[in-house]
Amino acid sequence: MQPNTPAAFVHTRTTHPTAKAAREAVFANPGFGKYYSDHMVAIDWDAEHDWHGARVTPYAPLTLDPASLVLHYAQAVFEGLKAYRHADGSIWTFRPKVNAQRFSHSAERLGLPELPHDLFIQSLKELVQLDCDWVPSAVESSLYLRPFMIANENSLSVRGADQVAYYVIGSPAGPYFSSGVTPVPIWVSTQRTRAARGGTGYAKCAGNYAGSLAPLKEARKNGCPQVLFLDSEHGQYLEELGGMNIFVVQKDGSLITPALSDSILPGVTRASVIELARSEGRTVHERPISLTEVRDGLASKQITELFACGTAALIFPISALKSEEFSYGNDSAVAGPVTLALRQQLLDIQYGRTADTRNWMLRLA
Numbered sequence: 001m002q003p004n005t006p007a008a009f010v011h012t013r014t015t016h017p018t019a020k021a022a023r024e025a026v027f028a029n030p031g032f033g034k035y036y037s038d039h040m041v042a043i044d045w046d047a048e049h050d051w052h053g054a055r056v057t058p059y060a061p062l063t064l065d066p067a068s069l070v071l072h073y074a075q076a077v078f079e080g081l082k083a084y085r086h087a088d089g090s091i092w093t094f095r096p097k098v099n100a101q102r103f104s105h106s107a108e109r110l111g112l113p114e115l116p117h118d119l120f121i122q123s124l125k126e127l128v129q130l131d132c133d134w135v136p137s138a139v140e141s142s143l144y145l146r147p148f149m150i151a152n153e154n155s156l157s158v159r160g161a162d163q164v165a166y167y168v169i170g171s172p173a174g175p176y177f178s179s180g181v182t183p184v185p186i187w188v189s190t191q192r193t194r195a196a197r198g199g200t201g202y203a204k205c206a207g208n209y210a211g212s213l214a215p216l217k218e219a220r221k222n223g224c225p226q227v228l229f230l231d232s233e234h235g236q237y238l239e240e241l242g243g244m245n246i247f248v249v250q251k252d253g254s255l256i257t258p259a260l261s262d263s264i265l266p267g268v269t270r271a272s273v274i275e276l277a278r279s280e281g282r283t284v285h286e287r288p289i290s291l292t293e294v295r296d297g298l299a300s301k302q303i304t305e306l307f308a309c310g311t312a313a314l315i316f317p318i319s320a321l322k323s324e325e326f327s328y329g330n331d332s333a334v335a336g337p338v339t340l341a342l343r344q345q346l347l348d349i350q351y352g353r354t355a356d357t358r359n360w361m362l363r364l365a
Ligand SMILES: *Cc1c(COP(=O)(O)O)cnc(C)c1O
Pocket: 080, 204, 240, 241, 242, 243, 244, 245, 265, 266, 267, 268, 269, 270, 309, 310, 311, 312
C-alpha cells in the first residue's frame, strides 16, 4: 500500500447490529467511553510489508500474545477526535489533519511506524460511514473516535517492534457538562510531574497517562476531578492537566498559556482557542506562567478566569487550584465570559451553526 493511494478497506459487517431501541437507550445516557459502536477499523503493519490488511470488522476483543511488546514496554500511541452531526444530518469532524500529523509525531517518538495521513483520515471515514447511526444528534453529543497504534509483536526483547497494529473505535459521548458549564477545582500535583525535558510529554502516548493516574487518584480523593502538573525542572511553572491544556484570562481580556515544549502536548483545541482569540483582537501570550503569578493574579484580580481545554470536554472552566498546602481562587466561581464565549464559538463551528471560514471541518459522512 503506497502512501496517498486510497486503501481498499475490506468490510465485514456484524451479524448482530445493535437494535435502534438499544442504541437510543445508550444515547439517552452515554456517559464517556462506556459504549462502543458496532464496528472497528484495523490495519496491520510489519517491517517487510508496510501497512496492509485495512479492514472494517465487527467490534470485538483483540487477541494478543502475552508477550506482545505493548503489554511490557508500553509502545502505544493514540488520538482523540469527535464526529459531530449537523442539523442536516451530515457528519463532520474537526481539524483531523492536525490529529494525523500529531499521530505521526507521537509514533516517531515511540519508535512506531508513521501512518500515512490520508490513511488516518480515510480510516475515520470508513468507520463513521458504516456506523453513521451511532453518531447522536442531541445537543453537544458526538461519536468520540479513538485511533490507536500498538506494538503487537511477540517479543520480550527491548526494541522497536517490527509488527504493529492500528485500530479505530468509536464511542458515543454526551455533553460533558450535563447541568450547565460549572467551574471545577483542580488539584495541583506538587511532587509528581507528568513529563520532563527530552521525554515523551509532547507525544500522545499511553505511558504519559499511566504516569498521571496516581496523581489523579490523589486529586479525586481531594474532591478535584482533574490534576494540573508543574514543570519538572523548577516545580513552579504550569504545564498542563493530565489530558487538557490550560489558559489564564487577564482582566484586559488577554490570554496566557504555557508555551509548547517537549513536555507539553500540542492540543488541537489549544491551537484553535489561540487562533480564535487572536482573530477577535485578543493578545495571546505563549510563555511560562508560574504558580506564584497565578496566585498573585487571582488575589489582585489581574487574572479573571482560568480554563482547561481538550477535545473531550472542549472548554472546562476552573474555579480554584488546590494542593495540600494551598487553595488559590474561589470554589463558588461562575464560568467567566471569555471562557464561555470561546467555548460557544468552537461549538458553533463544530456543529455547523456558523460559517467555517478557516476550513477546519471535514465531512466524514
Ligand atoms: C489529548 C491531550 C490534550 C488535548 O488535546 P486536544 O487535541 O485538544 O484534544 C492535552 N493534553 C494532553 C496530555 C493530551 O493527551
